[in-house]
Amino acid sequence: MTRLLGRLGGWCARHGWIVLITWVIAAGALMGSSLAFPSPTNSDASIPGTDAQRAHDLMKEGFGPGYAGGGTVQLLLYSADGPLIEDARKRAVERAMDELRTMPHVTKVETPFRAGGISSNLQIGLITIRLEGNDSDKIAQTTQELSKAADPAREAGLEVVPADSSTPADKEIKTGPSEIIGIVCALLVLVFAFGTLVAATVPIFAALVSVASGLGVIGLLGWVVDMPKQAGIMATMIGLGVGIDYALFLLSRHRRLLAEGVPVAESVRRTVASSGGAVVFAGGTVIIALSALLLAGFPLLATLGWVTGISVVAAVLTSVTLVPALLGLLGHRINSLKVPLLRGAGGSHAAGSGWAGLGAWVARRPWRTLIGSVVVLGALAAPALALQLGPLDEGYGTQGSESRRAYELMATGFGPGFNGPLIVVAELPAKVPDADAPIVDDLVREVKAVDGVKYVADPKLNTSGRSVLLQAIPEYAPSDQRSAQVVRDVRAISLPGVEVHVGGKVAGLTDAGDRMNERTPLVIGVVVLLSALLLLLAFRAPIVAIKAAVMNLVSLGAAFGALAMVFSIGLGSGLVGMDPPVNSSYVQTIFFSVPIESYVPLMLFAVLFGLSMDYEVFLLTAVRQSYLRHGDNARAVAEGLGSTGRVITSAALIMVAVFVAFIAYPDAMVKTFGVGLAVAIAVDATIIRGFLVPATMVLLGRLNWWCPRWLDRILPNLSVEGHEEDEPPAVRREEPVTAGV
Structure with missing residues (x-):
């Protein structure tokens, strides 16, 4: 040599x-x-063969827009001077929602004036936007465009901040x-x-x-x-x-x-x-x-x-x-x-x-x-x-950044666990007619009973009737090691013929x-x-x-x-x-x-x-x-x-x-x-x-x-x-x- x-x-x-x-x-x-x-970049932290990956794959099967790869964008609203339900502020929020519905790839806009969409002090609200057909590599650009469309709310004196469900490691x-x-x-x-x-x-x-x-x-x-x-x-x-x-x-x-x-x-x-x-x-x-x-x-x-x-x-x-x-x-x-x-x-x-x-x-x-x-x-x-x-969340992001501000508003208004929800997807032993079926009720009850689970959203059945999806909010922040234990406890739920999988950011990082x-x-x-x-x-x-x-x-x-x-x-x-x-x-x-x-x-x-x-x-x-x-x-x-x-x-x-x-x-x-x-x-x-x-x-x-x-x-x-x-x-x-x- x-x-x-x-x-x-x-x-x-x-x-x-x-x-x-x-x-x-x-x-x-x-x-x-x-x-x-x-070239496009992709910081996907998924690991083939893990439970979180299985949950992610099931989410794409018949649960509609926002789950089949289109994505979801959330905008946080904050009123420093009074409740969001005050007439002038509420009308401004509704004008912003009308504007959002006209944006490309938007299939559904969920109002903050709903159960789970507004904080107990009525000053922090959450607009959830379901997308379909958009380029997942351009989700950051799409988020900024949607945030801009919410300017009618800003003109009324409200703070509008796009929430970010990614980790600091995902940032370019x-x-x-x-x-x-x-x-x-x-x-x-x-x-x-x-x-x-x-x-x-x-x-x-x-x-x-x-x-x-x-x-x-x-x-x-x-x-x-x-x-x-x-x-x-x-x-x-x-x-x-x-x-x-x-x-x-x-x-x-x-x-x-x-x-x-x-x-x-x-x-x-x-x-x-x-x-x-x-x-x-x-x-x-x-x-x-x-x-x-x-x-x-x-x-x-x-x-x-x-x-x-x-x-x-x-x-x-x-x-x-x-x-x-x-x-x-x-x-x-x-x-x-x-x-x-x-x-x-x-x-x-x-x-x-x-x-x-x-x-x-x-x-x-x-x-x-x-x-x-x-x-x-x-x-x-x-x-x-x-x-x-442990996983890093936006609570450790740069002070003053949009993602850090959104994290803090979400934690203040709804609790730290809302920054890292668990996506529970269960495979059922047989087809059920609707989300009110007894086996689905049993699943919801079991998830609610898990120590560390603060809130469970209404279940959603896929088109085949063989899988059910529900969102579970833990009591802890994504970076809290106790959140990983909540993931493991939910996965340990045992119901006859039911296979429970947990996805989402916290679950993925737990598997990693x-x-x-x-x-x-x-x-x-x-x-x-x-x-x-x-x-x-x-x-x-x-x-x-x-x-x-x-x-x-x-x-x-x-x-x-x-x-x-x-x-x-x-x-x-x-x-x-x-x-x-x-x-x-x-x-x-x-x-x-x-x-x-x-x-x-x-x-x-x-x-x-x-x-x-x-x-x-x-x-x-x-x-x-x-x-x-x-x-x-x-x-x-x-x-x-x-x-x-x-x-x-x-x-x-x-x-x-x-x-x-x-x-x-x-x-x-x-x-x-x-x-x-x-x-x-x-x-x-x-x-x-x-x-x-x-x-x-x-x-x-x-x-x-x-x-x-x-x-x-x-x-x-x-x-x-x-x-x-x-x-x-x-x-x-x-x-x-x-x-x-």
Whole structure:
């Protein structure tokens, strides 16, 4: 692999303009096409084979408009100055309803002046609009048009707000200033790392090209597969981080070779042959981890996984082709435009550097370092025991938004459970003449008797007379974990010959959580096993492979601890931009708990496990190279940490800066990823790679690179970094049989 990559890097360096122009045209064409022909998005969180999906399917069978896929839109009315039933206000509401009946696709408009349509104080009302034949992908646009048609009510001084039955995760997330902030922070880190503006801009440019290419592909794929609305932002977040980091690793090695007097073309070839192999391997581990999400049994999560993987593939491709082309075109000008007072890395990685000194210090005190690191990491991970998973509702939306306002009006006027009604669909053993049949009455009575059910609407029979639908309103908000128990209790209703199914938002998210709990061990096991196998193939050292997998799990513990501390315990949720409930005290404004979507930890695990492996690969290859030169394990650890510490730290700072910038997004899911990724990368690059990994490697000694003879014989010879190209022949001859690097 190293020879192939070396030839590829050399060709790209010699034909730099061709490669550069090709990438720019491809990225521009892909991104331009996706912008010119925006594909529909679909954040359907349904899971095939679940009870909620069965209820959804039955709803389409003969229950009329609003149930057969057309959809329902609700408009909330609020009169701050008096009751809605006052004559002038009532006439204004009726004029608005007349206007709504003339709108396209509207088949029925239900008045708020009905039982269950107006609050007890008569100041909050609910207009329900049934639709048929409309495009479900344009439901947001349709809702706004219907809201506009209700202007006669607004002219009478009433507040009209469209209710939104989707979750914050369903909202379309658009790019904004977070990307710019992340790029600027990354540029500052690169300037400090390299000391020159030209060198600092190369990773930024390569990452932007890779992100544009990846987003273009994702946008076009939206025409042939259901694409979640979160796909673009996840691809941008991960693509920027890995794109800049991979280019940084290549650029650091190239500048070091130039400083040693190696010609430009030869330096580029060696760089791609060595560090390029590590980039391909590191990117492969991220892709494998993300691909394992296909086993989660959750289509939305699986799509997010492979879509994010596209951005990683784009980052790897640009790193091994576009970056060498830029290095070849720039030549020694890569060190141009030096920033005063900044020395930069300059390619130096002398043993006397600060990181090498830290490595030597750890090597002299391995047990103390190990115990201290474990204590600190344990303290960081301990809050993870309080991690609370659950659905997000609009009560956690942006303060002042229409959806948040509608949620609050609905909860105030009708109770929190009205924001997440349960759709109960029962299959009957035989056809019944009408909804007054005894078996239907028994069903209604049983549903009303369930603990936590506040209200049950009149049942509706489908045209076949074999299914009945009724709406049950729980006492609790959709995000309240007790709502999930109400779903399970309703499903547990037992009547002879009757099959009870529960659908709706709360039921769907309950099924999603149950599926995640069921599949999480499988996904984690596959990711850990495959990643350890790749490390085994690369280093031919079983203990190193197992230890690396364990270390990555440790960094994940710290990430989940941070998530629990910020969101579940609420220690700083207000500081990351989560808006507390209305009329909260100052303390509640800063500290209040927010549930974490059930699928977020699993995807966070996949992303973090892959990203953590990047730093492990670069550190291990450097230690391995030093060990093969002189055979002194403790010295090799110190030298390996000294040669990679500055680069890994810079890469981690860039990742952290990018992820922290995305915390500014209003979407709670993006904030969750931003916090978790930033903390995990920071912990991984400092405590784990700076202290824990070196300490364990010193204590293990030669066992680090031990490999049973039978295993050595059957393992293919896979080299992660082609360091042998840089070594004198005598050193290579001294390499033991079990060496794979």
